[in-house]
Amino acid sequence: MPSNTITGIGSALVDVLINETDEFLHKLNKEKGGMTYVTSAEQQDIISASSQIPVIVPGGAACNTILGVGNLGGTARFIGARGEDEYGDIFEDKVWECQVEPVLSYFDTPTGKVLSIVTPDAQRSMFTDLGASSLLDPADVTSQMFSDTTIALVEGYLLFNRELMMAAVKAAKAAGALVALDLASFEVVNASQDILPDLVKEYVDILIANEDEAKAYTGESDETAALEKLSVNVTYAVLKVGSRGSYIWHNNTVTRIEPVKGNAPVDTTGAGDLWAAGFLYGIANGLSIEKSGRLGSMCGYEVCQVMGAQIPEQVWEKIRATIEEQTPSK
Template sequence: MTTFDVLTIGNAIVDIIARCDDAFLSSNGIIKSAMNLIDAERAELLYSRMGPAVEASGGSAGNTAAGVASLGGRAAYFGKVSNDQLGAIFDHDIKAQGVHFATRPLDGVPPTARSMIFVTPDGERSMNTYLGACVELGPEDVEPDVVAAAKVTYFEGYLWDPPRAKDAIRDAARIAHANGREVAMTLSDSFCVHRYREEFLDLMRSGTVDIVFANRSELLALYETEDFEAALGRIAGDCRLAAVTMSEDGSIVVRGADRVPVDAIPVARVVDTTGAGDLYAAGFLFGYTSGRSLADCGRLGSLAAGIVIEQIGPRPMQSLKDAARAAGLL
């Protein structure tokens, strides 16, 4: 009997979120709308310059796991924290969402990862991430029985930054495929794609990854082109299934020659785009592991993404299951 619908693997991060203007980004050398990796010293500096902030457990794949659970799915998560205050916050939050999380924590060094996220008035978020304990995620943290019991194992492209995580991902993919399961990844960020373009393409072309999530800019970066239609054609040949988000233009699901367009849901006000792609993946994978059509998978993704961008923080504050029922999707 399948125990989990979706297992996600990622950098376990506590988000520290504050509002700012574009001038603040410029004066502090922060690249807008990107995930910037920083060291401990810069993390302390940026924290000292932040205005009032909200702490919320985050990390791309952790957000996706929380979204799957909020929809009523069975979710599990692998990610490394430390035995410190932020680690306790992360552990509490993900378990409170109903997600299986049993990765052994470190004994305080390095500390739990944190990301200083600056949200500008247009809702765009600029992330400045100190990976801390995340870099210690390795093959020993893979729970083979959990991987074997998950319909889809999903990991974030950001994991290609901490080196030992690559071995963990490859081990998990091997176990998943040996048990007739599928493997999915998100490209995470166009800057991440530029760093690891050839490795990401190899993951797809080798069959290590079956399903790919990307936004428009990540897809164009992957194929080093400005021709969106050409990029869609190329990813159709490189992986079995892809879902590409396009902000207010919705998304498009690609499987072979098939193209399934999906509308974005109307949003009254964009408050914070943090977690939009993560929650789209949550909705899509919940639908996919429930045997729904690709169109319905995309609609569930759009719903979850639309809800999370109307709030501060990357994890849903309301029941996505209730919202999906109200929208006629469940």
């Protein structure tokens, strides 16, 4: 039988989350919703300037997705680098807890952290110190790491480390995996215009973007036009449009996925990552486009009901139960 393993490669990070006002964010001269690289000291300055108590949870875009796959009951693996410190222990313990196989390199450098400022509209703006997560050596990324992998999820933020990005996609392809790329942030796309089209054409099978990322990548604000350009040279193209749901292109057919209706979001941290978890789980396990998209929408909704990207186990139980209820046959 073919494997249905989903392997992710990306930054092993710990999320530090703070609820704050728009004014607080404005004082930091930070554009809402994006990601900025900072030093550990700069992170601490921001934390000190806030009167709020931070919430600390494991994070990292690809890791969030892969932990979601594990929590859904899928076969999953995560490749990354951590520090030999308490934060690194917290991170690795969580990976095992979610039934995910960790393939981690260890360094003396502290484990990377993402400080997320969550404003009253539930949007998060990220300040990232990659720490040890940036030290993964491209030469150490081999096709063996992607053995028995159906889908290899490559974190979009690796575009800031182009040697590692190329090593990852080449190793995944050599292993025979489909390569999924989540564009991660409009700032990532804007900084990578010189490499992205060729990278997608040569290596990417599944391209995932939200509205801002799609506009940066395609130059199109119109959803139909953006999705059409996203679909060029790939097998699956995904355009997520927030509270309005998502669109999935495959075999010249567009499937619209309705959003899950319910409570207002508490925090959108991990919304796209967990959407990808549900969708990729579905594709890897032979579910239809519509069923895979619905599962993604459900995971994306539920993670917005909590602070951080870790859905509580009792909610995962509910989601796992609906997989059988909503998808009685493949």
